[in-house]
Amino acid sequence: MVNRLTCKLEAFGPLPEADRFLLDEVIRSAQAVGPRTDLIREGQTPSDVNLILEGFACRYKVLPTGRRQIMAYLVPGDFCDLHVFILKTMDHGIATLSACTVVKISRARILELMERPAIAKAFWWAALVDEATLREWLVNVGARKAEQRVAHLLCELLLRLRTVGLTTGNQYELPITQAELADTVGLTGVHVNRILQRLRADGLITLRSKNLVILDEERLKAFSNFNPNYLHLAEQDGLPEQCL
Amino acid sequence: MVNRLTCKLEAFGPLPEADRFLLDEVIRSAQAVGPRTDLIREGQTPSDVNLILEGFACRYKVLPTGRRQIMAYLVPGDFCDLHVFILKTMDHGIATLSACTVVKISRARILELMERPAIAKAFWWAALVDEATLREWLVNVGARKAEQRVAHLLCELLLRLRTVGLTTGNQYELPITQAELADTVGLTGVHVNRILQRLRADGLITLRSKNLVILDEERLKAFSNFNPNYLHLAEQDGLPEQCL
DNA sequence: CGGCAACTTGACAATGCTCAACGCGGGTGG
DNA sequence: CCACCCGCGTTGAGCATTGTCAAGTTGCCG
Numbered sequence: 001m002v003n004r005l006t007c008k009l010e011a012f013g014p015l016p017e018a019d020r021f022l023l024d025e026v027i028r029s030a031q032a033v034g035p036r037t038d039l040i041r042e043g044q045t046p047s048d049v050n051l052i053l054e055g056f057a058c059r060y061k062v063l064p065t066g067r068r069q070i071m072a073y074l075v076p077g078d079f080c081d082l083h084v085f086i087l088k089t090m091d092h093g094i095a096t097l098s099a100c101t102v103v104k105i106s107r108a109r110i111l112e113l114m115e116r117p118a119i120a121k122a123f124w125w126a127a128l129v130d131e132a133t134l135r136e137w138l139v140n141v142g143a144r145k146a147e148q149r150v151a152h153l154l155c156e157l158l159l160r161l162r163t164v165g166l167t168t169g170n171q172y173e174l175p176i177t178q179a180e181l182a183d184t185v186g187l188t189g190v191h192v193n194r195i196l197q198r199l200r201a202d203g204l205i206t207l208r209s210k211n212l213v214i215l216d217e218e219r220l221k222a223f224s225n226f227n228p229n230y231l232h233l234a235e236q237d238g239l240p241e242q243c244l
Numbered sequence: 245m246v247n248r249l250t251c252k253l254e255a256f257g258p259l260p261e262a263d264r265f266l267l268d269e270v271i272r273s274a275q276a277v278g279p280r281t282d283l284i285r286e287g288q289t290p291s292d293v294n295l296i297l298e299g300f301a302c303r304y305k306v307l308p309t310g311r312r313q314i315m316a317y318l319v320p321g322d323f324c325d326l327h328v329f330i331l332k333t334m335d336h337g338i339a340t341l342s343a344c345t346v347v348k349i350s351r352a353r354i355l356e357l358m359e360r361p362a363i364a365k366a367f368w369w370a371a372l373v374d375e376a377t378l379r380e381w382l383v384n385v386g387a388r389k390a391e392q393r394v395a396h397l398l399c400e401l402l403l404r405l406r407t408v409g410l411t412t413g414n415q416y417e418l419p420i421t422q423a424e425l426a427d428t429v430g431l432t433g434v435h436v437n438r439i440l441q442r443l444r445a446d447g448l449i450t451l452r453s454k455n456l457v458i459l460d461e462e463r464l465k466a467f468s469n470f471n472p473n474y475l476h477l478a479e480q481d482g483l484p485e486q487c488l
Numbered sequence: 489c490g491g492c493a494a495c496t497t498g499a500c501a502a503t504g505c506t507c508a509a510c511g512c513g514g515g516t517g518g
Numbered sequence: 519c520c521a522c523c524c525g526c527g528t529t530g531a532g533c534a535t536t537g538t539c540a541a542g543t544t545g546c547c548g
Contacts, residue, residue, distance in 0.1 A: 069387040142430030143313040186386030
């Protein structure tokens with residue numbers, strides 16, 4: 001089975017054989033976590049770093065009103081909290097959406113990995129891309145209208161999942177309910193439902209039993225004004241292709 | 245004149261005398277920048293790190309539709325792009341809002357500073373707080389309704405400016421137009437105008453010629469569900485007070 | 489087969505947007 | 519010093535988008 005973490009990191013640049021080996025080591029002690037389960041709760045002090053190997057997780061906050069906002073999707077290859085060592089308490093929660101397999105990596109282990117220059121740089125890149133993605137989500141929710149928000153999110157996931165080898169063509173598993181999608185893009189479940197139907201009617205997507213097909217990638221990207229620059233995937237001269 | 249950067253960093257923890265001296269050094273070569281001026285544009289490759297000493301700047305993106313989304317306010321003591329060394333191109337622009345004074349710090353200088361453990365840790369903290377703030381803005385725009393979005397933003401600025409000594413009581417300079425506020429919270433200029441009037445009518449704030457007074461801090465915080473935990477100000481045992 | 493969660497649909501209400509006009513105020517040039 | 523102008527703030531009316539509530543329907547899992 002492919003190492004999703006290595007896959008992802010090599011989207012930034014190739015890693016030495018030895019580093020890849022090291023990453024394979026780290027990933028051994030995976031554990032299964034059920035869906036809708038907190039990995040860390042707001043207010044807690046994290047000790048280990050969580051790395052997602054399978055499934056979808058998310059960062060989220062719940063307001064006193066009961067409204068929940070999802071602030072990030074964590075997909076295979078993503079770290080949950082790479083350098084929260086410094087902050088004492090979590091200001092948000094992290095929970096699985098689907099069933100996941102997760103690795104807990106100790107602080108010591110992370111520091112050990114960071115001594116490898118190529119890995120350290122790749123970790124940095126991953127953290128910066130996470131932040132850039134967060135910014136794009138703010139743009140999505142703040143500046144795009146409902147239909148394009150959803151479309152944009154689907155485009156982003158296509159690229160992100162593609163870099164870790166979790167797409168087949170223009171199709172991927174989206175193990176998420178419409179209500180969760182709604183909490184992501186700042187809309188109502190009902191409204192998201194209607195939007196999905198419009199996207200289907202427009203021949204842009206197919207979505208049945210958590211299986212998403214993007215029928216016309218170019219048209220969906222154009223429709224949602226999708227500009228992939230914030231994922232910083234194509235910055236190296238040569239792109240490694242071993243995950244596709 | 246107080247060193248806003250030191251002020252801010254010491255909100256995380258006290259710095260050794262020598263470190264403070266070093267930071268004072270760095271700040272000497274300030275330059276003035278007019279309002280509404282780009283510091284970096286999307287697509288460019290940054291060389292230096294910008295540090296704001298006076299005035300307000302912002303991160304922003306402009307969509308093809310013309311809609312602009314402001315993704316962060318950069319106030320005195322804030323770095324614009326502490327570790328974008330790694331990414332090749334900017335995925336967003338940074339521009340001044342008001343007239344500013346800015347210091348350009350070379351990459352070498354930053355690395356030099358990062359060798360001081362206390363400074364390095366404080367820089368880390370600052371970067372993580374920036375990210376936490378970004379998350380809170382996503383919550384703000386995605387999950388709160390218009391009136392509370394604005395109120396929440398005003399509360400946040402009160403705390404942030406207070407830590408760098410730019411408030412007098414519950415009052416501070418807000419050198420920003422209503423249209424810019426609108427681009428920040430994902431609303432229309434017209435609507436922001438009406439909201440401000442409602443906040444005034446409710447006796448929560450006063451805002452005249454860029455001068456904001458929060459008339460009832462507790463009520464405004466309660467109204468906007470403001471929880472300052474994401475600013476991570478009170479995590480150290482002893483809070484330094486030299487900036488107040 | 490039952491049950492529950494997710495999805496779907498409709499009618500209506502509320503929130504926020506658009507467009508358009510006007511006032512105010514500070515700065516500039518005559 | 520005055521007049522003008524332009525950017526910003528303000529206001530109103532009507533409209534569009536999105537939310538709310540409530541009632542089905544579907545589909546999966548036990």
